[in-house]
Amino acid sequence: MSVVNGSGPHAVAASCIFDGVAVVRDNAVIIEGAHIVDVKPFADLPASMPVRVLPGGAWLAPGFIDVQVNGGGDVLFNDTPTAAGVNAIAAAHRRYGTTGLLPTLISDTYDKMRVAMAAAQSAAADNPSVLGIHLEGPFLSPEKPGVHDLAMFRAPDERDLKLLTSWPAGAVLVTLAPERVPAAFIAELARSGVRVALGHSMATYAQTKAAIAEGLTGFTHLFNAMRPLGSRDPGPIAAALEAPATWFGMIVDGEHVAPEMLRLALRGAARPMLVTDAMPPVGGQTPSFRLYGQEMSVRDGRCMRDDGTLAGAALDMASAVRNTVRDLGVPLTSALRFASTEPAEFLGLGTMLGRIDQGFRADMVAFDPSHIEVLETWVAGQAANHKTRH
Numbered sequence: 001m002s003v004v005n006g007s008g009p010h011a012v013a014a015s016c017i018f019d020g021v022a023v024v025r026d027n028a029v030i031i032e033g034a035h036i037v038d039v040k041p042f043a044d045l046p047a048s049m050p051v052r053v054l055p056g057g058a059w060l061a062p063g064f065i066d067v068q069v070n071g072g073g074d075v076l077f078n079d080t081p082t083a084a085g086v087n088a089i090a091a092a093h094r095r096y097g098t099t100g101l102l103p104t105l106i107s108d109t110y111d112k113m114r115v116a117m118a119a120a121q122s123a124a125a126d127n128p129s130v131l132g133i134h135l136e137g138p139f140l141s142p143e144k145p146g147v148h149d150l151a152m153f154r155a156p157d158e159r160d161l162k163l164l165t166s167w168p169a170g171a172v173l174v175t176l177a178p179e180r181v182p183a184a185f186i187a188e189l190a191r192s193g194v195r196v197a198l199g200h201s202m203a204t205y206a207q208t209k210a211a212i213a214e215g216l217t218g219f220t221h222l223f224n225a226m227r228p229l230g231s232r233d234p235g236p237i238a239a240a241l242e243a244p245a246t247w248f249g250m251i252v253d254g255e256h257v258a259p260e261m262l263r264l265a266l267r268g269a270a271r272p273m274l275v276t277d278a279m280p281p282v283g284g285q286t287p288s289f290r291l292y293g294q295e296m297s298v299r300d301g302r303c304m305r306d307d308g309t310l311a312g313a314a315l316d317m318a319s320a321v322r323n324t325v326r327d328l329g330v331p332l333t334s335a336l337r338f339a340s341t342e343p344a345e346f347l348g349l350g351t352m353l354g355r356i357d358q359g360f361r362a363d364m365v366a367f368d369p370s371h372i373e374v375l376e377t378w379v380a381g382q383a384a385n386h387k388t389r390h
């Protein structure tokens with residue numbers, strides 16, 4: 001990966017720019033420092049301005065934002081909860097167009113949570129692509145553990161609340177089972193700016209509605225590891241699909257959820273986000289890894305424990321966009337919104353990220369639209385060329 005440091009105002013021109021709302025043709029994005037200062041027709045650029053013209057046919061779009069990344073580049077966040085580990089995961093995902101992410105800690109001890117938060121915080125101080133942290137668990141339902149270690153599950157106490165609300169500068173996302181936490185816990189998190197998502201939960205419809213009323217705004221990997229839709233037992237999925245001010249994560253890898261179910265979800269009121277739930281093999285060299293001391297491996301595109309339980313995914317964001325267009329029949333521009341604009345808004349970063357517009361941070365991805373092959377990315381105005389990696 002070659003990184004080019006932009007200095008004064010410079011432009012990136014593309015035949016198609018999707019700005020998060022619409023496609024504009026033959027325009028250029030003017031970047032100064034970390035930010036976008038203007039988007040204007042290529043023909044109107046001052047003659048003196050340095051311009052990078054993308055290859056014919058390439059698209060430029062807001063950089064992808066992935067709120068669920070357990071690992072990448074042969075690094076698992078649970079095993080390497082350090083700033084260097086977080087940076088290695090971010091670097092592995094960047095070549096697939098991810099310019100912002102939340103390193104995601106799978107249910108672990110209080111001490112590991114504390115160390116992981118400090119690591120993400122320290123990485124975020126120097127690396128603008130680290131947007132915060134996602135703590136998936138440990139306040140989850142023992143009836144829906146997935147690959148999480150049941151021994152880690154517990155109810156939150158005062159110490160947890162203090163820890164989770166201790167990071168004012170970053171986006172903290174907590175996935176929990178509403179029926180396993182005390183009354184008002186969700187409200188207290190939400191009041192402190194923590195994003196709360198339902199996941200690994202047996203919450204009923206009524207419990208989910210109550211959680212939404214308290215401030216829950218997310219659903220982690222909708223359909224997986226939660227009470228299923230039932231004719232007389234609607235559960236969290238029905239509640240999510242009726243709630244316009246909520247977002248749900250979709251793992252579009254063809255393994256986690258049938259495309260028909262995801263198409264059903266897209267007809268609801270909630271807002272979709274593409275997530276990878278990625279594990280260390282994504283952007284790495286080794287098709288296996290250890291989680292909780294147990295061997296996990298990638299077989300036929302699935303990350304699995306020996307007993308066949310899915311253990312995250314072998315998915316990257318560029319593939320998620322490609323699969324969304326191909327398997328869900330969604331227009332490319334919608335898939336790009338699900339990969340960037342929607343997660344930015346979910347995290348409360350919608351005035352800084354997820355759009356290519358004046359005042360937004362210059363986080364962008366250039367790609368070949370036929371295969372969603374990533375050519376270049378920009379994070380806070382810093383360019384990286386990925387073409388040579390393919």
Ligand SMILES: [Zn+2]
Binds near residue numbers: 136146199200225
């Ligand atoms: Zn999960």
